[in-house]
Amino acid sequence: MRGDLAKAFELANTQVFRRATLSKSYTDLIGRKLFLAILTIRGLGAFALITLGVMLNKFSVARSVMQPRVRHEISRAGVALLPMFLFIALALGFLVIGQTVSALAKVGATNYLGSTMVIVIVRELGPLLTAVLVLARVGTANVIELGTARALGEVEALEALGIDPVHYLIVPRVIGMALGIFALTVYLIIGALGSGYLFAFLQDVPMGPGDYFKQIAEALNWLDFALLALKTVAFGFFIAIVTCYHGLAQPLRLEDVSRVAVRAVTQGVIVCVLVDAVFIVLYLVT
Amino acid sequence: MSETTFQPAVIEMSAARIGALRDTLLTVIEGVNWSVASGEFWVVAGRQHSGKSDLLLHAGGLITPASGSCRVFGCETKNFGEAQIAERLRIGFVFAGGxxxxxxxxxxxxxxxxxxxxxxxxxxxxxxxxxxxxxxxxxxxxxxxxxxxxxxxxxxxxxxxxxxxxPELLLLDNPLGGLDGRHRHWLLKFLEQLWSGHKYFGGRPMTLVVTTDDLRVWRHPQRKYAVLEEKIFSVLGAWREVESARTPAAKELLAEPVETTI
Structure with a gap:
């Protein structure tokens, strides 16, 4: 267990470089940053593969312990965030969709309403906004919890008890975040589309609710549902990997935890954008 | 405990180079040769930051030596994995601070x-x-x-x-650190019972290894002692060897604590 982790973390054991003296030139600085980025990507990749391996190999290990932990993480990354997401959905509907509907109605382009809503809300804004909000709310907590646990020696204590830290600490968070982001995205999209129409209705846009939802339903196809599910699960998986990697792998001292949390959130946003870009290409290709 | 000396070693280190948990590139103890037999009670003493905890982590298979060999229950700790989980569960580990x-x-x-x-x-x-x-x-x-x-x-x-x-082997990292008098007394008595075979555990004697920065409280004619000093692990043997030891670390670890008054 420790050996597997050590191999992954060794790849990104960047402490040597971080301790190096300050760069004397911009080329030194860029070179060092580039080298650190490559090491981090390798470390993250190895950590993701290890986590996937543990998820598959230990699927049925210690179910009586793991099932409550998975349920807790689903609740934390999903159910507990529902009130906040309902508010965000209302705000998104009022601020973005309502105005779009009104603008399209003014220029007589309401025929494009369905496809506009699907592209803006279902494909892009809904999943990405959900991912970034969950990253900020739960991802940060992940880094701090795991970093503190690591700094206080809880990871060593798990290993001493023959418990795989990746199985006990990481797998529930990955599952919880993947399912949580998927469910929250669905709620956010439904809530935003509903409140968007409400806002447009208040502005006397000449369109019945039946026409509005019919247009959206016609603009959706099976690929949107399939890629939405895949995309949100991918967001959840990668956010969990980035935050858990930084929480578990890097900080060994309490004073490092806050610094690493900031780094993890920054990298989490970058990963979200990259995953989103991959799915845009998929939408364009299919 | 002489009847236990012919049993296979519970812990066996051979030319093991002990690295630090927080910085694996750092060597804290060089070339450890150490054998702990079943049923023995070892006290490993050293000053603060002498590498006691790292040595114990190696003995528990939680870190592997940078070079050399470390075997626990006959199993090389470098190979500790899922298949050796049964061996790992024969070890109980009590960390300093819990x-x-x-x-x-x-x-x-x-x-x-x-x-x-x-x-x-x-x-x-x-x-x-x-x-x-x-x-x-x-x-x-x-x-x-x-x-x-x-x-x-x-x-x-x-x-x-x-x-x-x-567990059959219990490793305790500075177990008396930060305890008050009552708890120290209780723990010393309880560990003695575990070593001689506590009825709760079926009367089976347990092998114990403790680390300490104060040797005096662990004085016992049947226990074995080792000292860490300047990256060197020295097996002293029984208590009488500890008392006759001439190394500065052994003398310091046996000395009365300096009284401080304000």
């Missing part, structure tokens, strides 16, 4: 290894945990989280967690 899981209550901390490793029914787990906590006088604190307990009780909870799987 290293309890802060999100769990004391009862949950003690129950976790049993639930995870044995997948035992909840009722059976509850019974075993309750008995063990009664034995260690922890029952009143079962529902407390570690942050709400004093260091004395946290250390005792860590001991309960290490004992719940009934």
């Amino acid at each position: 290293n309890l899981f802060n999100q769990l209550t004391i009862a949950e901390n003690v129950a976790l290894p049993l639930r995870y490793q044995r997948n035992a029914p909840l009722a059976e787990v509850a019974r075993v945990v309750e008995e063990l906590m009664e034995l260690l006088e922890l029952a009143p604190y079962a529902d407390n989280t570690p942050a709400n307990l004093s260091a004395n009780w946290r250390q005792r909870a860590a001991l309960a967690r290490a004992l719940v799987l009934q």
